[in-house]
Amino acid sequence: MNYIAGFVAAVPAASKEAYRRHVTEAASVLKEFGTTRMVEAWGDDVPGGKTTDFRRAxxxxxxxxxxxxxxxxxxxxAADAAYHTMMSDPRLAKIVATMPFDGQRMMIGGFASIIDEGASGKPGYIDGSLVPVPIANKAAYLAVASKHAAVIGEFGATRIVEAWGDDISDGEVTDYRTAVKATDGEAIVYSWVEWPSKQVRDEGWKKVIADPRMYADIMPYDNHRRVHGGFAPIRDA
Incomplete structure (x- = not known):
């Protein structure tokens, strides 16, 4: 299955077009190094949470x-080879030096796909999540997530991906473990759902939430610390 480099960051709302230009320029270099797809999605429906949320993350x-x-x-x-190559490329160094956002607060991590259901395409809307899962519960999480993916796909999602934290480092300002208040013995799952449009997503989630199959199993993680939000793609190539 694919290997994922996942990113979450905060960008000034006024810098949306500057950010789009920035990632477009970066993509022109990263594609040379083996990146097969780059998706950038802009926060649209990102709720606050009692325990965790994307904004606090x-x-x-x-x-x-x-x-x-x-x-x-x-x-x-392929991901490791690309990383080592790009770190020595002066073009990328120049791009990084002109980022239109605070790079110190960007979360970066490597994740190995454990579920990848559906076809990869150009979605109209994306749901993104970060989930803290006990390492000992990996098999249980995979079993439950597989069942849920089937239901979500039945109600309109075009692709569901669950990627298990593989290369997650602590950050000085922000990081994935802090984002979900992970404890020792927990891994981070970076996941997303692709939808044809926001309307299909909204209608689909109503059906998903009402479906009893979503509640047939005990969740093998603390759902109160799950971070989630809806995002509108601004670049997908």
């Missing part, structure tokens, strides 16, 4: 929007 200010982004690679070896 990246310490977003009132004038900032959360972005949910990922790069896909055929496998971890």
């Amino acid at each position: 990246v310490k977003a200010t009132p004038d900032e929007v959360v972005i949910f982004s990922w790069h896909e690679y055929p496998d971890k070896a």
